[in-house]
Amino acid sequence: MSTKLFKAVSLLVVVFSLVLAACGPAATPTAEPPAPTEEPTTAPQPTEEPTAAPTEEPMAPEIDPTGQTVNFWHVWGTGLPNETMLAIVDDFNAANEWGITVNAVDQGNYSNLEDAFNAAVQSGDLPDLVTGYTNAMANWYAVDAVVDLNPYINDSYFGLTAEEQAAYFEGAINGGKAPDGTFFAFPISQSENVLFYNSGWAKELGFENPPANYEEFKAQACAAAEANNADDNPDNDGTGGLVLYAGASNVASFVFANGGNMQNADSSGYDFTAQSVVDAASFMKDLWDAGCAYPTESYPNPEFATRKALFTMSSTAGLPYQIAAFDAADAIKDEWTIAPFPGKDGGQSVNLFGQYVAIANTSPERMMATWVFIKYLTSPEVQVKWIEGSAYYPTRSDAVPLLASYSESNPIWAYGLSFLQYGKAEPAWPSWTSVRRTVGDIFNAILQGDPADIPTLLADLNDKAAEAIIETQQ
Amino acid sequence: MAKYVSFSSRRRRPAWIIARKVTTYLFLSLGVVVAVFPFFWMISTSLMSLGEAQGTRLWPSEIHLENYVNAWKEANFSLYLWNSVRITFLTLAGELTFSILAAYAFARIKFPGRDFIFTVMLSTMMIPAMVTIIPNFLTVTWLGRIGPLKWINNWPALTIPFMGSVFSIFLLRQFFAQIPDELYDAAQIDGAGHLRFLWQVVLPLSKAPIMVIVILSFIGTWNALAWPMLVTNSPDWRPIAVGLVSFIDEAGQMLNLMMAGAVIAILPILALYFFAQKQFTESIARSGLKG
Numbered sequence: 001m002s003t004k005l006f007k008a009v010s011l012l013v014v015v016f017s018l019v020l021a022a023c024g025p026a027a028t029p030t031a032e033p034p035a036p037t038e039e040p041t042t043a044p045q046p047t048e049e050p051t052a053a054p055t056e057e058p059m060a061p062e063i064d065p066t067g068q069t070v071n072f073w074h075v076w077g078t079g080l081p082n083e084t085m086l087a088i089v090d091d092f093n094a095a096n097e098w099g100i101t102v103n104a105v106d107q108g109n110y111s112n113l114e115d116a117f118n119a120a121v122q123s124g125d126l127p128d129l130v131t132g133y134t135n136a137m138a139n140w141y142a143v144d145a146v147v148d149l150n151p152y153i154n155d156s157y158f159g160l161t162a163e164e165q166a167a168y169f170e171g172a173i174n175g176g177k178a179p180d181g182t183f184f185a186f187p188i189s190q191s192e193n194v195l196f197y198n199s200g201w202a203k204e205l206g207f208e209n210p211p212a213n214y215e216e217f218k219a220q221a222c223a224a225a226e227a228n229n230a231d232d233n234p235d236n237d238g239t240g241g242l243v244l245y246a247g248a249s250n251v252a253s254f255v256f257a258n259g260g261n262m263q264n265a266d267s268s269g270y271d272f273t274a275q276s277v278v279d280a281a282s283f284m285k286d287l288w289d290a291g292c293a294y295p296t297e298s299y300p301n302p303e304f305a306t307r308k309a310l311f312t313m314s315s316t317a318g319l320p321y322q323i324a325a326f327d328a329a330d331a332i333k334d335e336w337t338i339a340p341f342p343g344k345d346g347g348q349s350v351n352l353f354g355q356y357v358a359i360a361n362t363s364p365e366r367m368m369a370t371w372v373f374i375k376y377l378t379s380p381e382v383q384v385k386w387i388e389g390s391a392y393y394p395t396r397s398d399a400v401p402l403l404a405s406y407s408e409s410n411p412i413w414a415y416g417l418s419f420l421q422y423g424k425a426e427p428a429w430p431s432w433t434s435v436r437r438t439v440g441d442i443f444n445a446i447l448q449g450d451p452a453d454i455p456t457l458l459a460d461l462n463d464k465a466a467e468a469i470i471e472t473q474q
Numbered sequence: 475m476a477k478y479v480s481f482s483s484r485r486r487r488p489a490w491i492i493a494r495k496v497t498t499y500l501f502l503s504l505g506v507v508v509a510v511f512p513f514f515w516m517i518s519t520s521l522m523s524l525g526e527a528q529g530t531r532l533w534p535s536e537i538h539l540e541n542y543v544n545a546w547k548e549a550n551f552s553l554y555l556w557n558s559v560r561i562t563f564l565t566l567a568g569e570l571t572f573s574i575l576a577a578y579a580f581a582r583i584k585f586p587g588r589d590f591i592f593t594v595m596l597s598t599m600m601i602p603a604m605v606t607i608i609p610n611f612l613t614v615t616w617l618g619r620i621g622p623l624k625w626i627n628n629w630p631a632l633t634i635p636f637m638g639s640v641f642s643i644f645l646l647r648q649f650f651a652q653i654p655d656e657l658y659d660a661a662q663i664d665g666a667g668h669l670r671f672l673w674q675v676v677l678p679l680s681k682a683p684i685m686v687i688v689i690l691s692f693i694g695t696w697n698a699l700a701w702p703m704l705v706t707n708s709p710d711w712r713p714i715a716v717g718l719v720s721f722i723d724e725a726g727q728m729l730n731l732m733m734a735g736a737v738i739a740i741l742p743i744l745a746l747y748f749f750a751q752k753q754f755t756e757s758i759a760r761s762g763l764k765g
Contacts, residue, residue, distance in 0.1 A: 073707065077720040078548040078728070105708050108719045112703050119704050123615040123626050127707070191725075299726050302529035318725035321528065328525030329535040353724075 061157035061368070068369035070102045071127040075113050076390065077106030084389025092376050100369045102129075121145045126360040128370040134175055134185045134428035135436070137358045141184040142430050142472070146358040149176075149183040152371040160375070164396075167380075172395040175354045175425030179267045185356035185428065188378050189392035191317040192419055193253045193351035195341060198310050200334035205310075210339035213346045214283050217242075217311075221292040224310035229291075239308035241292035243300035246284060246443035248436035249351055249426065250313045254280035256349035256424040257341040263427060270427075270435065270465035272442075272458045279344045281446050281454050288447045301325035307332050313341075315353055316416050319391060337412055340419050350416075352423035355392060393420060431468040438464045520545075520733035527729035538730065545734040549717030550709060555738075558713040561632050561702075562695045568637030569691050570684065576638075577646030578672050582658065592647070599640050610635055611704055631705035632713075636695065642687045649683045650676055685753035693743055714739045 072089070076082050089104045105127070107113035114136050120126050121143065130137075130146070140146045153160050168187070176185030197210050202220060205227060211217035221241035228240035244250075255262055260276025263269070271277075287293040296303055299318065303309040305325040314322070316338065325331060340348040357377075359370045376382055380399040387394055388406050391413060400417065407414035426432060442461040446454055519527050520541055522534040545551070579585070580592050614635065618625030625631040653676055661671045677684070699715040706712050718739060721732035747754065 075723070078723075078731075082548075106720065107707065108703060108716065109722050110724055112719060115700075115704060116707050119611060120707060122611065123618070125626060125707070299528065301726070305525070306529075315725045317723070321524070321726035324524035325528050326525065327523060328529055328531075330529060330531065331525065 062155075063364050063368040065098050065100055065158075065365055065369035065372055067099045068101075068366050070100060070129055070366065070370050070373050072102050072104045072129040072373070073107045073113055073116065073127045074104060074131045075107060075110055077108065081390040082106065084386060087389075088377065088382055088385060091382075092373060096372065096376065098369065098372060100372060102373050117145070126362060128360055128362055128366050129373065130358050130360060131355065132185075132358065134354065134356050134425070135430065135432035137176075137185045137356060138178065138428050138430040139433060139472070140358065141178075141182065144361055146184055147361050147367060149186055149359065149371070150181070152359070152368070152374075153183065155368075155371070158368065158372055158375065167396040167398045169395055169397060169420055169423075171352045171420065171423040171425055172354055175352060175428055176356050178428065185354075185358050186374055186378070187354040187356050187395040188374070189383065189386055189390065190352050190354045190395055190420070190423075191315045191392050192416055192423055193249050193313060193315050193341075193353060194338040194416060194419065196304055196312045196314055196322060196336065197339045198304065198307065198334050198336045200336065201307055201310060201332075203335075210337075211342050212348070213342050214279075214344045217283075217342055218287060218290070218292060220310060221287060222290055224307075225290075225292045228308070236308055238291070238294055239303065240310060241294065242287060242311040243296050243303055243309045243313070244284060244288060244293035244447070245295065245300075245313065246440060246447055248439040249315075249353070251277075251280060251284075251439055251443050252424075252426050253313065253341045253349065253351040254284065256351055257343035257347050259343065259347050261424060261427075269469055270462060272439075272461045272465065273455070277458060278454065281443065281458060282451070283344065284443065285446055285451055285454065289451070302328070302331075304336070305331040305334075307334070316413070317353070317392065319412060338416050338419075340422065348422060350419045350423045352420075352425045354395070354425065393417060429469070430472040431465070434468045434471075435465045438468070516733045516736055519729055520737050522730050524728060524730050527733070528726075541730050541734040542738065545721075545731040546738065548731060549720050549735055551714065551717050551735065551738060553709055554712055554714040554717040557711055558696055558715075559742075561629065561711070561713055562692055564629055564633040565636045565695045566688060566691055568633060569639050569642055570687065572637050573639055573642035573646055573687065574672070574677070574684075576643045577650055578668070578676065580643065580647045581650035582653075583668065595640055596644060599644075607701070607704070610701075614705060625705075627706050627708055627711060629711060632702055632711055635701075636691075639687075639691065642691070645683050645687065646680065649680050653679060682753045682756045685750045689746060689750055689754055692746055696739075696743055 074085060076085050085104060089102045093101050107116045110131075110133060113130070114132060117127070117130050117132065117136075117140065121140070126145065130140075132140075137146055141148070152158065153165065169190075172187040172190050175190075176187055177183050195210070199210070201224065202208075202210075205220065205223045207216075207220050207223070211220055225238075225240035228236040229238070252262065255276050258276035258279050260274050260280075262272060262274070262277060264271040284293070299314075299321065300309055300312040301318070301322050302325050304312045304322060305328065319338075322336075326333065326336070340350050342348055357374060359367050359374070361367075362370075377386070378395065380396060380402055383394050383396065383399040384402045384406075386392070387399070387403060391410070393416065394400060394403065403417075407417065426436070429435075438461060442457050442464075446457050449457065515532070518533050521537050521539065522531065522541075523536070523538055526534055580588060614625045614631040617623075618631070623630055657675055658671055661675055666674070696713070697715055698713060699719065702711075702713050702716060703719075706716075714735075718732055718735045721728040721735065
């Protein structure tokens with residue numbers, strides 16, 4: 001090769017390397033993925049929305065889902081939930097009369113899946129069915145990446161009958177709806193944010209039942225903290241009461257138990273200055289200042305299993321982890337259970353975390369095929385299979401009787417079943433994604449600050465939440 | 475007597491020298507502990523039950539070797555390990571090819587704007603990776619749309635953006651520039667052009683920096699998580715780090731399985747490091763690079 005030619009080739013290589021270098025991050029990227037900015041095409045409407053639930057099955061569907069492939073992105077990639085979901089998908093693929101093929105793909109955890117779906121919105125390579133948090137789905141709906149489910153639910157051929165619609169728990173259904181009735185997220189199962197309660201230790205401390213109000217809650221938490229401070233083990237000093245993580249879900253749980261919902265009267269915005277929120281904030285602050293609540297760096301399962309916490313707050317999805325913590329060699333084999341959050345004066349509630357799915361905006365046939373699979377997935381018999389494999393809770397009441405034997409062998413889970421009736425869900429609004437972060441920040445500031453600052457901080461939270469609504473509407 | 479005198483006159487080491495050595499070794503030992511403890515914790519946790527792994531124990535009460543089998547099965551490691559090997563091999567091959575040629579051009583060929591281009595290229599190192607991730611994703615998406623090759627969910631998106639490494643070009647360029655011009659003159663007299671000189675003289679002299687690039691790039695590619703998660707949505711090309719993430723769910727982490735998976739995942743990196751340890755340390759000593 002001549003020197004001249006080699007120089008030319010080298011120059012080309014340099015230029016190409018520059019282009020590649022510009023593409024290449026300096027280190028392994030860890031940033032959040034891009035938020036969707038481009039709006040996909042408008043969602044095609046599958047059918048005309050009927051005014052009432054179908055009563056008679058028509059002869060043929062208006063949209064034919066025959067032969068479609070449904071790509072289902074989910075978060076259950078390991079263990080029994082994964083095996084169960086794959087088995088359900090296999091059964092559907094083998095038996096459905098429309099020749100629909102569902103391809104279930106694990107996308108990691110919820111955060112990973114959210115990133116992947118946001119990326120898919122950018123690339124246009126959308127799946128057909130996606131799992132996720134409802135506030136994320138609200139964002140996706142806002143950019144037309146997922147569609148309103150009302151036309152499918154009310155479809156004259158594939159829709160749900162009035163009886164079937166009535167079987168769904170109201171809390172679960174409401175969790176997937178926007179205030180205007182848009183139904184963008186469908187609940188396939190649910191879990192609850194509850195109190196984990198060391199009833200065995202509580203009995204030793206002289207308390208027979210879980211707390212029914214703030215006064216009882218404080219008495220029990222402080223008695224446990226005092227017991228740990230008074231014993232001859234210096235390692236557990238400062239522990240014993242409630243492990244308090246002031247994240248939005250826990251805050252919401254306390255507010256729900258006070259009868260509030262963090263929304264204003266017409267559900268057009270947030271209201272963090274309502275008495276239900278002020279009472280919750282004051283109570284958390286009171287526990288904190290009294291030394292009856294403390295933080296941990298990670299999931300507080302070991303603390304709960306070693307009498308370093310009489311109460312922790314967790315999703316029932318965490319039950320297997322808590323059971324495992326009690327199996328550890330250094331655990332104290334106490335009797336324990338779960339309990340709803342008590343309100344200030346005796347109310348009670350749990351925060352419902354649904355496992356929701358949304359239909360991506362693809363073609364009418366693919367979307368209808370996806371709905372057919374959702375309908376199968378949430379049918380009582382299949383829901384029972386899913387519950388038994390995942391330890392979640394059902395979303396429809398007619399599945400509950402079918403879970404009798406599972407309830408018998410899982411008493412703590414069965415006890416949680418009774419809480420579903422007074423469960424509430426967090427706002428399924430696009431702004432909730434950022435507002436929930438602000439809630440955590442403000443409530444941590446409340447814990448660290450002066451009790452007199454609570455009204456000011458909550459008013460500040462209100463302002464920031466209002467700004468977030470405006471930002472997401474732009 | 476003379477011998478006796480000789481022995482008795484042998485000076486004892488001053489106390490401050492001994493104290494300095496003791497202090498040095500104490501610090502070094504502390505460094506060893508700091509460096510080794512995470513590995514110890516990882517291996518120890520990988521042998522615990524889930525309950526113990528959630529707690530503060532340092533050693534399992536009972537050894538659970540089955541965690542390794544479970545981690546392998548649960549996280550689809552058979553496929554993900556193979557994917558990681560493929561992705562790493564392609565990335566390394568591309569990065570070495572382009573970096574060596576570009577570095578040689580910057581070091582030994584004079585062309586208009588060379589220093590300016592090199593400076594511009596170096597300045598890209600100042601841009602945080604967070605800032606480039608969105609443009610990169612849009613770029614690979616666009617390339618997939620306009621070209622015949624599928625980028626998303628395929629090897630191009632996972633490998634090509636990492637083939638042009640400014641750091642590698644910079645490191646090699648510094649080494650290549652130190653090679654005496656006389657060697658090139660001699661090679662030229664023998665009829666060698668740039669390519670032959672690069673292949674037969676420069677590269678054999680540059681084994682150490684090339685090994686540094688191989689190791690650093692291998693580690694970076696092997697451990698990559700966020701970018702592969704972004705540009706893949708099926709298991710076909712997902713690397714091993716994605717398998718590890720699957721042990722985290724909304725309510726907790728299966729720490730014991732995750733650590734067993736992490737042990738499996740780092741074995742190739744350790745093997746490579748032991749294999750190339752000599753060149754790696756030599757290169758660091760020569761270049762003054764610090765971790």
